[in-house]
Amino acid sequence: MQSHFKGFMTNQTLHFFESLRNDCIRIEEGMKDSEKEVLRKEDEAYLNQRHDAELVHLKKLQQGEFQQLKDTFQRLIAARDARKKAKKIQRQTVRDMKRRDKTIMDQDAASKEAARVKWTLTEKRNMFDAMTAHMVNKHDKQRRQLAMAQERKIQYERVLDEMQNVHERVEVRRTMQKKFLVRMNHQSAADKRVSDQLQEIQQLELKHAKERFDLEFQSYEDLQATKAQQVLAMSELIAGQTIELHFEKERLVAQRELAKLALLEAQHIAECKKMTKSHRIQLKALRGQQEARDIDAHSDNKSDGGKSDVSSVASATMIKSVLAPVVATGAAGTAGVAGVAGVAGVAGVAGPLENTTKEEDSDDERNDIEADPDNKSASTIIRLIKKHEQARDSTLEIHKAELEKLESSIQDRTLQLEASQQLEMKELLETHENELQALYSLQEKEIQMEASVHDAEAKMLVERRVLNSVLDTxxxxxxxxxxxxxxxxxxxxxxxxxxxxxxxxxxxxxxxxxxxxxxxxxxxxxxxxxxxxxxxxxxxxxxxxxxxxxxxxxxxxxxxxxxxxxxxxxxxxxxxxLTEEVRLEEFRKATDMQKQAEIEKLIKQVDISKAKSDALLSQMLPADIQKQLVAGNQIIPEPFDSCTILFSNIVGYADVCAQSTALEMVDLLNGLYTLFDGVISQHDAYKVETINDSYVVASGLPMRNGQMHPCEIANLALNLLAAALNFTLPGRPDFRLKIQIGINTGPVVAGVVGLKMPRYCLFGDTMNVASRMMSSGDPMRIQISEATYQALKRNGGYELVCRGETKVKGKGIMTTYWLVGKEDMPLRLPEETACLSAANHHRAQSTSNLSQ
The missing domain is CATH 3.30.450.20 (PAS domain)
Structure with a gap:
């Protein structure tokens, strides 16, 4: 009866504590939902503020364009009055003034357009900085909330564990406390990894936002540069056509100035109306886009379970704000030169100037014809005018097609970037999930091994006491x-x-x-x-x-x-x-030194001269080549069927030079090359040359070593990466050395170049490919060619990762690989290379699991 009651009470206790745990979980879920709702409200407020800023920005741009159109028209009328007065004195002077005035107006319009573009880019940069600050603030809140949730969970477990074991014996409580401490240590490690993963995701989000902004920024610059080139090309075309017409218009005189002035004013009014209509269309389109973005943002929040992506909405808003004026104005259906200029986004500058100049020249030509209708050149001028108009229309069509092609390219690049970012985020999340699963599995094994560790520690203490006794004797x-x-x-x-x-x-x-x-x-x-x-x-x-x-x-x-x-x-x-031994040796040495003093004095000068020459040659030439030169033999270029070349340099060397003094750069290169020379001395390799930050090493020459040269260079490259990871610069504790290494295998020709300063040089396409492997690689990574990959694969023992097809300067598309490790390698490699190795192991494990 007593055992039955005890079992019943045990079950009731377990059920009670399980209910407590469930209540804690429900409370925690409610707190998380409340925190997500607060973040969503903050995102909505930020988007509303962004919409108002975009409307104000667009209205400022439209006011500037309208004012610029009015100023341009007023200057055009004033210039025309001045030219007409000057025509009474000399016609050629008028033409020169027209050309000069048009050049000034074009330059002024170009400078204003450049200022507008610069201001727009500055505003975009400010908006991006504000968005980045918002994202950083949001990420900080997420990390704090996660840390608080993890701490609450540990506190719940501690309280529940104390309540559950309070009635147990002292020995049982101690055992349970040890187990709880081990479990909590593993839980803390897992929580730390979850926090690190959240931070990695947040850093990836910031990186994606920066990439989207850079793409948008570059696209806007390309679009404006294309428009500026088109305006310049049209101005040059008009200038050339004007010069061509001047040869035929020497005998024509303008007769209807008043009618022309009225016509210009009517055209100006029409342009103002078109611009006003275009501005209304742009404002309406922007408001429609903002409403659509709000709808997309709400739908994204729901589909993501409350996790808003402010960076994606902001990036889409900024890209659409660039393309909206172009699409809206093009859809308005404006015809002629003014319509095409509207599509180009410079209706306030290029359109009125080109259209007015074209009509002005055409009216001058028609007035000339009407003043002298019997002139035989009138028909020639008419045909030339039509030809010019056709050329302008054709140029405008070409410009429109170029803009459409550029806009399509920008959209394609944007879609590709979004797809690659989504794939990168998905891979990161999968990697995080696999890491947590592996961590939990490892922690379970460690908990099981904890008991055996105590026995091993006791045995180790006994052995240490025995060792101390032996050393004292x-x-x-x-x-x-x-x-x-x-x-x-x-x-x-x-x-x-x-x-x-x-x-x-x-x-x-x-x-x-x-x-x-x-x-x-x-x-x-x-x-x-x-x-x-x-x-x-x-x-x-x-x-x-x-x-x-x-x-x-x-x-x-x-x-x-x-x-x-x-x-x-x-x-x-x-x-x-060695006190007694040294005393006896010094006595014998004193006798020997007295006898050798005379001999050493005679040969000292000879040894010094020979040592200097040998040291100089050993720095420039291999030992065998040095011996042949000393013997006076002619050095014949020697071909090597197969050897392996390594190129390396310092990443950001120009920036380091700009930030350091000359003495600091000497200390940096001296310490680095001393470190590298020490590593090379442990391998069968020869340092070919060093130029500033470039470092060239070869294996398989001048002494052939069979098929071992790829392995020697691969081992050397891995050791160089490990050594560079630990390199420090005195006086610069924050300096971190980054190098990039390229390797290629193939035939070369080696020979000595020069007489006064002979150098041992290598020639052949193998050197060029090795150099390209270095320049197209990544910092703190080793890129190898297909030939080196095959050689290392034959030898075995190396971990290689395929990079894929890589565009190599001067060589086109090549398949390259990463060298990321070697079996039983004791040295620690940089994170940039270690992550490739981890990803490769993960893919291999996934493939193995699928095959099973």
Whole structure:
């Protein structure tokens, strides 16, 4: 009976806590819905403000166009009066004045149009900045809300866990508390990853908004540039036609100035009416677009579950605002020159000027004909006028077709950008989902392994005590330091040797035990090794001088070994006192030195000269070529059927030069090339040349190495990326080095060029392709050609990702690949390359799952 009651109470308790959890979840969902509603209201208010700003902006543009039309007409009338008065003195002077006046008006109109375009671009930039600030504010709120929700969830779990285990025994509660802490740690890690994923999505949204704005900005500039070119072309055509007509109009005189003035005023009034009608159509079209955008925005909010995309609406609004005046004016059906100018979007500048000038010339010609109808040249002028009109109409039709083609191209680019952005967002969301699933699976395994970790820790403590006992009985001094040079172990023999106790030196830098000369550069040695991986003392023994506590220097023999295991990184130095041995050696050396002094004095000058010449040649030429030159042999160009070439350079080198002094650039290049030379020395490769930020390396020459040159260059490129990731510039802690690398495999011809300054140079298309692989690549990535890909694939062991068809300058379309890793590679690669490797593994896993 008691067990039955206990089971009943246990079930009731579990049911009670499950109900509490469900209530917490429902409360949290309600809070999330309220927060989403607040964000939606803010988006609606922002869109309404945007609509009002667009209407004000369009009205300002229309007022400027109308005022510009009136000013142009007034200047045209004034110029005409001046020309007519001047015609009484000399006709040719009038024509020159007309040409000059028209040029001035065209330049003035062009400058005003350029100012209008600049102002419009500035307004678009300001609107984009406001939209970006709104998106950033919205993203900040989303991250804060997510963090608060995650914290609330952890608090709920903590309270429920305490309530559930309050009646258990102390031992059970301790066990349950450990499990809860482990579970909460994993939950915190998962929450951190969810927050990071949200931030990645937000950064992608900002990036998409920037891409859409850049496309819109560039499209507007292209559209305005095309219109300006068309206006200039039409002005040049009219100017040429006017000059051609002047040859035939020398004998014609204008007779009807008053009628012409009335006609011009009537035309001006007609143009003003057309412009007013066009402005009304534009305002109506803009309001209709705003209503349509509001409807689209509401529908997007509903379809996305309350998540509004302000950046997409703003981008569509800004693109439609550019194209709306063109479509509305073109649909109005205005005919003739004024109608085409309206389609071009410059009815206030190009249309009236071209139409007025054309009609003015035509009226002058008709007046000339009426004044002298019997003139034989009248028919010729009529035919020429018709020919000119046909040429103008044809040019306007061509301009209209060009604008339509450009607008269609802009729409296509916009659609392509939206499609690519949607695909990118979808891939990112899928990647996030897969990462979370993998993380949850890994956390479950880690929780199961937690119990075994405690046993391993206990065993490790026992082994550490045994090791300490053994080290204290060794007769040589043993000193352990960490990568920063801090002493972490000092055995008994070392205490006797240096006069310090372990408590006095542990936690201090090992420089206190070294001579001043070695102590001054010891940290630099450690830094160089940790950066380049080049060993100078590790694994080898050498003699040095130690410094005792009382300041006495004494000779020692030191050998250093390195331990790098499971996150522990230590250097162990074994020190042996050489005081007696050094005394005997110095006595023998003194005798030998006295005998050799005379000989060394004689050959010193010869050695110095030879060393200088050898050092100079070794920097410019390979060893074999150097020997042949020294022997006086002629160097014959040598073809190599297959070798691998590597090109690299510094990304943004021009910007770095502009922001740095000459001495800083020397320090940067010296440190970088010293680092690269150290990496190259570990591979079968030859540095061909370095020019500013360009670095060229080859393998397979001058000494052939069979089919190993692709692997040597691939290993070298991966090590260069890893080394560049850890490169730092003194005085510039914020500087991050970025390089791009290109690799190609193929035949070359090698030879020595020059007599006074001979250089070992490589020639052939393989060099050009390698250079293009570098220039068309991405920062902190390695791009390889098809030939190198096939060679590495034959050798095996490398991780390669197909980039696809890439447009290469001078080579057209080529299929290229990314080199993203190698099996069992211990070095850490940059994020730009590591993400390609992760994506490749994900695709491979997906393919494997589908095949299964």
């Amino acid at each position: 060794v007769i040589n001094g043993i000193i352990n330091i960490d990568p920063s040079g801090i002493i972490v172990r000092f055995n008994s023999a070392a205490e006797s040797m240096f006069g310090y106790t372990a408590d006095e030196v542990i936690g201090l830098n090992v420089k206190i035990l070294q001579s001043p000369e070695i102590a001054a550069v010891h940290d630099t040695f450690l830094t160089n090794y940790l950066t380049t991986g080049i060993k100078k003392i590790i694994g080898y023994g050498r003699r040095a001088f130690g410094l005792k506590k009382d300041g006495t220097m004494f000779p020692v023999h030191i050998s250093v070994s390195e331990v790098l295991e499971d996150g522990a990184h230590l250097f162990t130095g074994i020190v042996r006192d």
